[in-house]
Amino acid sequence: MAYVEIRNLQKYFGEVRAVDGVNLAVEEGELIVLLGPSGCGKTTLMRMIAGLEQPTAGEIYIAGQRVDEDVPPRARGIAMVFQSYALYPHKTAYDNIAFPLEALRRARSFIRDAVQKAAGMFGIGHLLGRRPRQLSGGERQRVALARAVVRSPRVFLFDEPLSNLDAKLRAVARFELKQFQRQLGTTTIYVTHDQVEAMGLGDRIAVMDRGKVRQVGSPQQVYESPADTFVATFLGSPPMNLVEWSGDTILGFRPENFLPKAVFGPDDGVVSFRLRVREVEHLGASRLVYGMLEERARTDQPVIADLPVTIRAPIAEGEVYDFAVARRALRRFDARTGLSQPDGAA
């Protein structure tokens, strides 16, 4: 059995199916990311694992123990870091971090050592006497992390903990978070709507939409072999181009694979397209080319090409160019269901 196992979990709020039959197996020590747009059910799923919500149906197991029925949060061996950090505003950083151990009625000397150790792990030992309102956003986040770590939980639950940090800090914090999780080896479930964060952090990503898990896989797997059109367009910025092709098939190819034909060698297996360019955006490291296909496909379908700046070919607005996609980079989806079909020649 996996370390955290979720079997056919459902949560209904009246008519709304927030979580609609989710099956998930989280391996011990891995960092799995629940990724999806707002309203997809990822936070509700996490709250049910934490014990803050009761499932309508289904089972949750943590380390082999069934927890969904009447095991309270404190008995599940979990620690949670909230998006707002949820620090107790009237307590010092020390008291915030010590609180879970005080609830366990540990000895004061034990608590002191554990708090110092946790604070040292995040470099906030000098801030222990301050109250949350005297700390910066990054410092508060570290206090929240220390509070989660201090009880040596079996599972970490992170609810978008980086979204309140400014962009520059976010990248650094993401890196440090991953290092810290690797170091501790604790199983971690991480919720986010930010696909860059998901790709950078996760050992595996579970992509969710409207209460269901669409695909679970490594970042590379969900990016390069999306299971359906939702995953294909949710991951990647700009999203994968989807064009209707021959009746019941949708052809998919990522903008970075959609390049001027001249870039490819004569022996490369490619599929050619004619692209009428509408607009070119210069973004520094790359050029985004917006256009329409003039093609045996419907000619009103917009597509985007992402050319690295190392490709010097001149692209002018209003002109038509020969573009191509390598065969192995093409994906096919069923037009009715959106599900991916096995790869084949176009």
Place this chain on the structure above:
Amino acid sequence: MALRNEASAMATLAVLRHRTLADREDLLGRLMLAPAMAYVLLLVGAPLVLAVLLSFSSATAGNLSFSWIGLRNFATIVADPQFHSALSNTVVFTLVSQALVIVLATAAAFVLDAAFVGRRLVRFLILLPWAAPVSLAAMAWTWIFDSTFSVINWTLKVAGFLHGWFYWFGDPGLAKIAIVTVHVWRTFPFATVVVLAGMASIPRDISEAAVIDGAGFWRKLFQVDLPLLLPIVTVAVLFGVVFTSTDLGIVYLLTRGGPYNSTHVLASLAFQRGILGADLGQGAAIALFLLPVLIVVAVAMLRVARRTEVGT
């Protein structure tokens, strides 16, 4: 065509440029504040000044003469045992009733915070005592504490707890208990609503974090919920202290200060001596003893308000 559009645009701007009274913020502010200022000055400030002046005089309710007698009124009441009893009653009634109100209101607020069927109705019923006029409430309580018909006595007797009989308003101790009860009954609804509002402002995240951190019911209550509620409970207490310590109606309507003048508070004693007894000077002097307490309370409330404004 372009010329006509531009001309009409200019005309619109010209109309909008005309300043109405609503645009003149400095004047408008003063104008809107004026009625409130007039009320405060005429109906609060003027009587206060008059009371201070009267306390230094030998004025009576009968004639309009005013002769200065210095601190003689104060000397008289300080030596008067009934004044001491009234002062101690004011303090005791206020402290005891507000202590009970804090505990009951916080408990009620926690109960009402949880969703249950009929919650709206219960909230409405809890607020009713606050809305009822004092005289109406006093009449009802007079009947409840009546020496012959008291429903409390009857219930306790039938349940087997009472072997004698409580003469509520005939016994000084019982009369004080009765007065404190009615005070609690009256101010408890307001305090409950205030604490309920405070609970809504505790972020849900923090409550959930405490649950996940493993805090049981009592630890969460005393270490997380109550400390976060403290600012708003303070406001409720301060309001309650003001209403209870200055209350004339309940004491006067229930006991008239009896039996044997044992349940007088400063407000009712001042009324009895000053208006009924016609010694305005003495009445004013007694009433003025409330002023220090109320100034402390007012300063405390302003500080709480300033702190929430600044957001520390």
